[in-house]
Amino acid sequence: xxxxxxxxxxxxxxxxxxxxxxxxxxxxxxxxxxxxxxxxxxxxxxxxxxxxxxxxxxxxxxxxxxxxxxxxxxxxxxxxxxxxxxxxxxxxxxxxxxxxxxxxxxxxxxxxxxxxxxxxxxxxxxxxxxxxxxxxxxxxxxxxxxxxxxxxxxxxxxxxxxxxxxxxxxxx
Amino acid sequence: xxxxxxxxxxxxxxxxxxxxxxxxxxxxxxxxxxxxxxxxxxxxxxxxxxxxxxxxxxxxxxxxxxxxxxxxxxxxxxxxxxxxxxxxxxxxxxxxxxxxxxxxxxxxxxxxxxxxxxxxxxxxxxxxxxxxxxxxxxxxxxxxxxxxxxxxxxxxxxxxxxxxxxxxxxxxxxxxxxxxxxxxxxxxx
Numbered sequence: 001x002x003x004x005x006x007x008x009x010x011x012x013x014x015x016x017x018x019x020x021x022x023x024x025x026x027x028x029x030x031x032x033x034x035x036x037x038x039x040x041x042x043x044x045x046x047x048x049x050x051x052x053x054x055x056x057x058x059x060x061x062x063x064x065x066x067x068x069x070x071x072x073x074x075x076x077x078x079x080x081x082x083x084x085x086x087x088x089x090x091x092x093x094x095x096x097x098x099x100x101x102x103x104x105x106x107x108x109x110x111x112x113x114x115x116x117x118x119x120x121x122x123x124x125x126x127x128x129x130x131x132x133x134x135x136x137x138x139x140x141x142x143x144x145x146x147x148x149x150x151x152x153x154x155x156x157x158x159x160x161x162x163x164x165x166x167x168x169x170x171x172x
Numbered sequence: 173x174x175x176x177x178x179x180x181x182x183x184x185x186x187x188x189x190x191x192x193x194x195x196x197x198x199x200x201x202x203x204x205x206x207x208x209x210x211x212x213x214x215x216x217x218x219x220x221x222x223x224x225x226x227x228x229x230x231x232x233x234x235x236x237x238x239x240x241x242x243x244x245x246x247x248x249x250x251x252x253x254x255x256x257x258x259x260x261x262x263x264x265x266x267x268x269x270x271x272x273x274x275x276x277x278x279x280x281x282x283x284x285x286x287x288x289x290x291x292x293x294x295x296x297x298x299x300x301x302x303x304x305x306x307x308x309x310x311x312x313x314x315x316x317x318x319x320x321x322x323x324x325x326x327x328x329x330x331x332x333x334x335x336x337x338x339x340x341x342x343x344x345x346x347x348x349x350x351x352x353x354x355x356x357x358x359x360x361x
Contacts, residue, residue: 008207017200021193028189039189046196053203 007122009069010053012076015118017049019079019111023086026107033094034086042082049075065126076115083111219265220328220360225257225335232258247290247340249348255338261297261358263328269360270325273297273308276355282316289346293354297326298335305334310354312343325361 024042027034052075056068087108090100221238231244243258263269273295280286295308306323328334 008204010204010207014200014204018197021197025189025193028186043189043192043196046193046200050196050200050203053200053207057203057207 006125007118009065009072009122010056011118011122012069012072012115013049013052013056015115016072016075016079017046017053019083019115020046020049022107023079023082027086033090033096033099045079045082069122069126073119076119080111080115083108217264218360220261220263220269220271220358223260223262223333225260227255227257227337229255229258243338245293245338245340247293247342247346249342249346250344252339252341255340257335258338259336260333261328261336262333263330266330268327268329271328271358271360272323272325273306273320274322274357274359275308275310275319276357278310278317278319278355279353280350285315286347286350287312287315287317287352289343289350290352291341291343292339293341293352294339295356296337296339297323298337300332300334302335308356325359 020042024039024046027042028039052071056063056072087100087103090096090103094100218237218239222234222241223238224232224234224241229244229246233242235241241259245253245255245258247253261271290310290312292309292311294310296304297306297308299305305326308320308323310320311318
């Protein structure tokens with residue numbers, strides 16, 4: 001009898017590596033939008049994720065699942081923070097609302113959705129390591145972030161919000 | 173010309189970035205795959221177990237986790253002694269399992285004079301309705317044991333108990349001090 005392989009905590013690190021690589025490639029063509037070194041920094045971050053996987057597999061394979069879970073999960077949270085951070089960077093300092101909206105739809109929202117799916121999937125199979133209260137917290141947080149991002153980057157609201165900021169700065 | 177140069181430099185950088193991304197991504201995926209393919213062993217309780225029957229012989233031992241049993245059986249000279257229900261075999265699983273009886277060893281070995289004290293030791297597998305499913309019969313010819321061939325696999329339905337009854341016969345005038353030890357394996361699939 002064969003059973004489907006159970007999700008391992010390292011999957012979060014793997015998803016993180018892919019998201020960092022995607023960020024690296026997506027931020028490169030728009031060198032004028034993002035700092036020039038950003039794609040390379042993301043490549044290094046992805047390489048750091050690869051190192052996490054290597055250490056986990058070959059150097060410290062005897063680590064308990066709870067330990068592996070939390071540093072892999074931490075890595076994934078760091079990636080998501082970067083995804084949201086790039087969105088905020090495009091909106092606030094750069095004021096590229098259209099690009100920011102597109103970025104939100106193409107990068108931020110799918111990244112959060114994919115991560116939420118894997119976290120929920122892992123949480124449902126490993127209830128002892130990730131109890132339902134934590135699952136709910138993660139899901140609600142992700143949903144809240146996605147909703148806030150959607151509202152923040154919607155054309156009308158962001159225009160109104162940041163136009164006021166600009167006016168205030170000018171009058172000062 | 174300068175624009176072309178700058179563009180080509182930019183493309184080369186981007187190609188290097190893509191190549192690095194492919195390398196890191198492939199290596200990461202391969203490592204995760206190797207983690208998934210790591211063999212793991214989970215200890216679970218046996219689903220097919222032995223349970224002592226109503227006719228449990230005195231001095232017998234039911235092993236830890238009910239995965240082995242040592243029956244202390246008697247045999248009367250020139251008479252057949254039947255243990256109706258010394259031992260049960262139970263499937264505690266929700267799915268059916270196959271099992272069979274297989275001879276492992278018997279002492280005293282064939283050729284030893286004490287073998288002739290025994291006539292037959294027959295293990296009979298009966299289903300829940302009492303229908304005989306298999307006979308696993310040890311008998312002797314002089315000082316030689318005729319060991320039974322391995323039975324075919326029998327289907328033990330889910331949450332069902334079957335009976336293993338035993339019939340023993342010793343030769344007329346058999347010595348009461350002689351003991352035979354049989355080791356039988358129950359193979360479960």
